[in-house]
Amino acid sequence: MQFNVLTALGLRENHYMLDIGCGSLRAGKLLIPYLLPQRYHGVEPQEWLVRQGIEKEIGKDLVALKSPRFAHNFEFDLSSFGRKFDFLVAQSILSHTDVDMTMKCLRSAREVMHERSVFAATYVEGDTNYDGDEAWVYPGCVTYQWDYFKGMVADAGLKAIKMQWDHPGWQTWVASVDPSNDSTSVMLDPANASRLLQHPYVSFGMKVRSWLKGLLSQSYAVVAPPAATVRRVPELRTLAAGAA
Numbered sequence: 001m002q003f004n005v006l007t008a009l010g011l012r013e014n015h016y017m018l019d020i021g022c023g024s025l026r027a028g029k030l031l032i033p034y035l036l037p038q039r040y041h042g043v044e045p046q047e048w049l050v051r052q053g054i055e056k057e058i059g060k061d062l063v064a065l066k067s068p069r070f071a072h073n074f075e076f077d078l079s080s081f082g083r084k085f086d087f088l089v090a091q092s093i094l095s096h097t098d099v100d101m102t103m104k105c106l107r108s109a110r111e112v113m114h115e116r117s118v119f120a121a122t123y124v125e126g127d128t129n130y131d132g133d134e135a136w137v138y139p140g141c142v143t144y145q146w147d148y149f150k151g152m153v154a155d156a157g158l159k160a161i162k163m164q165w166d167h168p169g170w171q172t173w174v175a176s177v178d179p180s181n182d183s184t185s186v187m188l189d190p191a192n193a194s195r196l197l198q199h200p201y202v203s204f205g206m207k208v209r210s211w212l213k214g215l216l217s218q219s220y221a222v223v224a225p226p227a228a229t230v231r232r233v234p235e236l237r238t239l240a241a242g243a244a
C-alpha cells in the first residue's frame with residue numbers, strides 16, 4: 001500500500017525519501033531496492049526494529065548495495081540527515097500521537113521539505129479529537145476530526161489534501177504540501193493512472209478503480225517534483241531540442 005501510494009504520487013528512483021517511524025521496514029523492504037543508493041532514510045526510536053528488519057526482511061547485501069540511512073530518536077528530530085526530502089511518509093504514526101506530538105512531527109517534517117515535497121501520512125478520522133493524557137497511544141489509536149487535523153497541518157505551515165485511497169486499518173491518507181502548491185486534489189499523472197488500471201498483478205477494489213477512471217478524464221495537478229519526469233525521459237529533451 002505505501003509503495004503504491006508513494007509511486008502513484010510520483011516517487012521515482014532518484015528521489016530522496018524519508019520514512020518517519022519506519023519500524024521493521026514494512027515500506028523499506030520495497031522502497032530500499034527501488035530507490036538509488038543513499039536515497040532511503042528512516043527514523044525509528046526502536047533501533048532493534050530496524051536491526052530485525054535488516055536481518056529478517058532485506059538482508060545485509062541490500063544494505064551494502066543501497067546504503068539506506070537511519071536515525072534513532074523519539075523527538076521527531078529529522079535534521080540529522082542534513083538534507084531536504086522529495087517524499088516523506090508516516091504510516092500509522094499520527095494514528096497514535098496526541099496533539100503536541102502530532103505538531104512536533106508535522107513541524108519537523110515541514111523543516112525538511114522543499115516547496116514541491118509531498119508528505120504522505122495516515123491518521124484515524126473520527127467524531128472526536130483526542131485529548132487524553134498519553135502522548136503516544138499504543139496499541140490503541142487516537143482520532144481527530146478532518147477539520148481539526150487539517151488545522152494542525154496548517155499550523156505547521158503546510159496544506160493538507162485528503163486522499164481517496166483505501167487503507168486496511170480504516171485510516172485516512174493525507175498528502176501535505178507547501179501552501180504555494182496549487183494542487184487541490186490528489187494528483188496522479190494520467191499515465192500512472194492508466195498504467196495502474198492495466199497492471200497485470202495489482203487489482204484494486206471498485207472504489208479505487210472508479211476513482212482512477214475518474215482521474216483519467218480530469219485535468220491534473222501533479223505534485224511530484226517536475227524535474228524528475230524530464231530527467232527520466234532523455235528522448236523528450238532531444239525532441240524538444242530538435243523542435244527548437
Ligand SMILES: C[S@@+](CC[C@H](N)C(=O)[O-])C[C@H]1O[C@@H](n2cnc3c(N)ncnc32)[C@H](O)[C@@H]1O
Nearest residue numbers: 020021022023026044045046074075076091092
Ligand atoms: C504502528 S508502527 C508503524 C510502523 C511503520 N510505519 C509501518 O508502516 O509498518 C508505529 C511505529 O512508530 C514508531 N514510533 C513510536 N514513537 C515514535 C517517535 N517519537 N518518532 C518516530 N517513530 C516513533 C514505533 O516504534 C513503531 O515502529
